[in-house]
Amino acid sequence: MRGITLTLNFDTPEEAISFLKLITSRIKYSGLYGEIKGKKLKLFIPESQRTEEVVNEVKTLYRELHGAKNAFQKKRFKIQTVLSLAKLETAIPVPVLVDIIKLQGKHARLAGETIETSLELNELVKLAEQVSSAYHSAIHMPLTSSARRLLVVASLTLGKNPEETVSLLLSRNLLREEDGTLSLSMDYERSLEKLRELVKQST
Incomplete structure (x- = not known):
């Protein structure tokens, strides 16, 4: 042939x-x-x-x-490529990947339809799968979308399951409960800063 x-x-x-x-x-x-x-x-x-x-x-x-990697060891991958390689249990918001990577002290940012990061492709794919699994585990929880996003970021960054993470975020006043629904106590960006302090304390 x-x-x-x-x-x-x-x-x-x-x-x-x-x-x-x-x-x-x-x-x-x-x-x-x-x-x-x-x-x-x-x-x-x-x-x-x-x-x-x-x-x-x-x-x-x-x-x-x-x-080839550039001088700063940054790489760019199409978001579609990363998601197509990952075995996802449920759809994920891509910005969550960036939040987690940055909290780990590594470089990441979204640039149009690509993600720029210092991670290797296999690491990025694995992270996408972990994020999807965490979202799937938190489906039954009465959370607003922004609270669920913070929960997933905190859970994976701190290495705790969603239930433990909810308790921790409530105790640190990052989440509040009203009429049976959990929501953020402050805007998302401020919540991330508070979470960053929490990560530093736990390391």
């Missing part, structure tokens, strides 16, 4: 496997075949009218995920 074979190099075999999973889930193309040998991925793309389009998409994704 005629076609094009791309040989792509990665830092670890796990990165190669993740990339192959991403390609096969994102690109629906009959006959697309990948073979991993150590840190190398050989990707065969059968010849058709879409061959050039698929080759360009693979190369674009490879540059995006495996591109």
Whole structure:
């Protein structure tokens, strides 16, 4: 069978496997075949009218995920790419990822449809899965959307389950209860600052 074979190099075999999973889930193309040998991925793309389009998409994704780091070790990943690689139990608000990473003392910011961070792709994907799991665990709790967001950030940053975190946030006056619903005691940004102080005290 005629076609094009791309040989792509990665830092670890796990990165190669993740990339192959991403390609096969994102690109629906009959006959697309990948073979991993150590840190190398050989990707065969059968010849058709879409061959050039698929080759360009693979190369674009490879540059995006495996591109050279800049002098400050920051990387940019498309949000869609991160979410497509993660196994999510429920949808998540992407800004929560940034909140958690920054509370961990690392760089993160949203830039349009991308997230810029010092984390590696596999770390970012794992964090997205943890955030999704925490949101899923807190579904039954009577929280406003902003209170749920703070709860998830605090839970993952402090390493506590949602129930323990609610009790802690109530005791520190970061949450308040009114008519059976938990809401923030102050605006979200001020709440994050208070949480940052709490994180410092616990380390």
